[in-house]
Amino acid sequence: RKEVEQDPGPFNVPEGATVAFNCTYSNSASQSFFWYRQDCRKEPKLLMSVYSSGNEDGRFTAQLNRASQYISLLIRDSKLSDSATYLCVVGPMNTGFQKLVFGTGTRLLVSP
Amino acid sequence: NAGVTQTPKFQVLKTGQSMTLQCAQDMNHEYMSWYRQDPGMGLRLIHYSVGAGITDQGEVPNGYNVSRSTTEDFPLRLLSAAPSQTSVYFCASKPQGYNSPLHFGNGTRLTVT
Numbered sequence: 100r101k102e103v104e105q106d107p108g109p110f111n112v113p114e115g116a117t118v119a120f121n122c123t124y125s126n127s128a129s130q131s132f133f134w135y136r137q138d139c140r141k142e143p144k145l146l147m148s149v150y151s152s153g154n155e156d157g158r159f160t161a162q163l164n165r166a167s168q169y170i171s172l173l174i175r176d177s178k179l180s181d182s183a184t185y186l187c188v189v190g191p192m193n194t195g196f197q198k199l200v201f202g203t204g205t206r207l208l209v210s211p
Numbered sequence: 212n213a214g215v216t217q218t219p220k221f222q223v224l225k226t227g228q229s230m231t232l233q234c235a236q237d238m239n240h241e242y243m244s245w246y247r248q249d250p251g252m253g254l255r256l257i258h259y260s261v262g263a264g265i266t267d268q269g270e271v272p273n274g275y276n277v278s279r280s281t282t283e284d285f286p287l288r289l290l291s292a293a294p295s296q297t298s299v300y301f302c303a304s305k306p307q308g309y310n311s312p313l314h315f316g317n318g319t320r321l322t323v324t
Contacts, residue, residue: 103253107251130309130310131309131310133312135312140318141317141318142301142315142316142317142318143254143301143313143315144315145312145313145314148310148312186253186254188312188313190309190310198256198259198269199313201246201253201254201255202253203251203252203253204253
């Protein structure tokens, strides 16, 4: 089983739709969680950290479910500019040094 | 505010050639790392450093060397390029703290023929 797994998509949604992605992780000792956004042929950029109690940043909401070992990203009122690949990133703590583990990404396509 | 700067942006090598990918950050981050990104495989850690003079291997270190003589610079050396090293390479840095995110450079697209 991969340490971090994501549905590769693509998720095709119309503008204005609400879309959600999940990401499962296998290491129960994981302590840090992030969502990154990566545009085609560009570097990943931090979208948001994921906190235990869940957190929101504008149209984006991130949730953590430790019992089922997954994090989620909800995007409301999708914009054309949201089209990108969304990377789930998890940081285990039992390596003696934090090495972040990346999922392969979920591709989102928002159409007019 | 430069952040993480990688050079070159593009490079074509012949099998057996060597080269160095440069990475510099101006944020005084302790942690620096190199990743490669291949289709369908996500980012994989090549080497990382927790501070000047300290480096360690990541998931896919074979064929690559690194050094960290200063806090700012973390070059990646390809010793004898192979076609399997064709990839996009990202340098990233972060401050200490397990909940601090990575900051990425713009990437280097390397093709080995």
